[in-house]
Amino acid sequence: MSMFEDIPVDVGVVYEGERIRGKEMQFEFGGPNIEQKFELVQARDMKEITDGKVIIDGPDLKDLEEGKSYPIGILVEAAGKEIEKDLEAVLERRVHEFINFVEGFMHLNQRYDLWMRLSKGSYKKGFNTLEYLGKVLIRLYKSEFPIIEKIQITFITDPKKVSGWYKKALDIYEARDARARGMKDEDVEEFYGCVLCQSFAPSHVCIITPQRISLCGAINWFDARAAARVDPKGPNFLVPKGELLDDVHGEYSGANEVAKQRSLGEVERVWLYSMFGHPHTSCGCFEAIAFYIPEVDGVGVVDRGYEGTAVNGLAFSTMANQTGGGKQVEGFNGIAIEYMRSPRFLQADRGWNRVVWLPSNVKEKVLDAIPEELKDKVATEKDVTNTAELKQFLKEKGHPVVEQWPAEVEAEAEVVAEAGYEGVPSEYSFQLPAGIPVGVPGEGFQLVFKNVKIKADKLIIRRKEETKRK
Numbered sequence: 001m002s003m004f005e006d007i008p009v010d011v012g013v014v015y016e017g018e019r020i021r022g023k024e025m026q027f028e029f030g031g032p033n034i035e036q037k038f039e040l041v042q043a044r045d046m047k048e049i050t051d052g053k054v055i056i057d058g059p060d061l062k063d064l065e066e067g068k069s070y071p072i073g074i075l076v077e078a079a080g081k082e083i084e085k086d087l088e089a090v091l092e093r094r095v096h097e098f099i100n101f102v103e104g105f106m107h108l109n110q111r112y113d114l115w116m117r118l119s120k121g122s123y124k125k126g127f128n129t130l131e132y133l134g135k136v137l138i139r140l141y142k143s144e145f146p147i148i149e150k151i152q153i154t155f156i157t158d159p160k161k162v163s164g165w166y167k168k169a170l171d172i173y174e175a176r177d178a179r180a181r182g183m184k185d186e187d188v189e190e191f192y193g194c195v196l197c198q199s200f201a202p203s204h205v206c207i208i209t210p211q212r213i214s215l216c217g218a219i220n221w222f223d224a225r226a227a228a229r230v231d232p233k234g235p236n237f238l239v240p241k242g243e244l245l246d247d248v249h250g251e252y253s254g255a256n257e258v259a260k261q262r263s264l265g266e267v268e269r270v271w272l273y274s275m276f277g278h279p280h281t282s283c284g285c286f287e288a289i290a291f292y293i294p295e296v297d298g299v300g301v302v303d304r305g306y307e308g309t310a311v312n313g314l315a316f317s318t319m320a321n322q323t324g325g326g327k328q329v330e331g332f333n334g335i336a337i338e339y340m341r342s343p344r345f346l347q348a349d350r351g352w353n354r355v356v357w358l359p360s361n362v363k364e365k366v367l368d369a370i371p372e373e374l375k376d377k378v379a380t381e382k383d384v385t386n387t388a389e390l391k392q393f394l395k396e397k398g399h400p401v402v403e404q405w406p407a408e409v410e411a412e413a414e415v416v417a418e419a420g421y422e423g424v425p426s427e428y429s430f431q432l433p434a435g436i437p438v439g440v441p442g443e444g445f446q447l448v449f450k451n452v453k454i455k456a457d458k459l460i461i462r463r464k465e466e467t468k469r470k
């Protein structure tokens, strides 16, 4: 590729799915070890920026120690007659794609969850300055978006400066998210879609509506609309609503058709407001996971930043492996934090009335969206550490899920071994206490026993019927 002759490594679509493991990395930016990191695109006036300029504010790659993690801020400033504020979010989301084109560079997630790794191999080939990364980004942006007339990129690596910018970035994300609040799905003529994540999750299709922001949290209905207008051949596109088939589950014939077509037949139906039945697919960059807790017939939500294990005994990363990849996984649903503010949030599954556990920082973030009477009834890691304690907590607080408990849940059994809660996939008919994934839909069958004593009146293990296996 002549366009990148002066870059010491290759650049191209073939590198997009490349994973760089801990052992192979020279160093990393952001990720779980680093609290403050961000990527941000800002629309500017033509006079404000210098086209093609790359600024490195702080230590450069050659100054960094092998194997370590560092804070970073990526600020992309773009100008042009047609570049408006509306386009910032979608231009920003492309940082992910473009950086992944670089051989030996891995970029995961978005916004304040950003995580990048550079491989030892590429570093040895001479990729030792962020100047190269800036050049690649500038060229890819200009070739993909001819409406960009000027573009300038700043890499902020000085921890103090990252910190200052970080707060500004959070305010900007919040202002974007706030825009779609109050708008209703029934108020718009059409929805939008995104397939940017198909490089990692080939059957994943995001259906973006005013009341269901994309699961990465980075693209709302306005953003996707703006992108589909300026770049109709790009990853964002219009989704005709078609016929409203089910208002409670959020099923539209138009969304079904588009999902089917764009997933090459993998996904036939999508329920926008449910994590059971035909849930929205999950790629890998969801901000949080809504997960079913069979022991209490409730729903928990765990976010990417949460360390340790959730109330079901599983860490975010463990659940992410089960949830992601572009499948429809009943009982596990990748979501954006902002979706929890939507009046349509899991409405078919009883919405907030079903939510029983959240990490305390997430609860704080969305507290104003939790119905007043439920605020003290949703447990966090500070209240309970396992499902037995959770059950007790919910009973004491009178959480609405308790009324729905069938006799089996009420009974003090060490193993809940009977099926039949409404809306629960059959794979959950056998459940062990916290920490043991059993029969994840779409995954065949897996039993993992670690340090457990089992006492059960009845144990039912069913082989899953004909499922596609590799």
Ligand code: SF4
Residues within 6 Å of the ligand: 093, 194, 195, 196, 197, 198, 205, 206, 214, 215, 216, 217, 218, 219, 283, 285, 286
């Ligand atoms: Fe697009 Fe959805 Fe991926 Fe976000 S999660 S980049 S909206 S496909």
Ligand code: ZN
Residues within 6 Å of the ligand: 197, 216, 283, 284, 285, 286
């Ligand atoms: Zn994704």
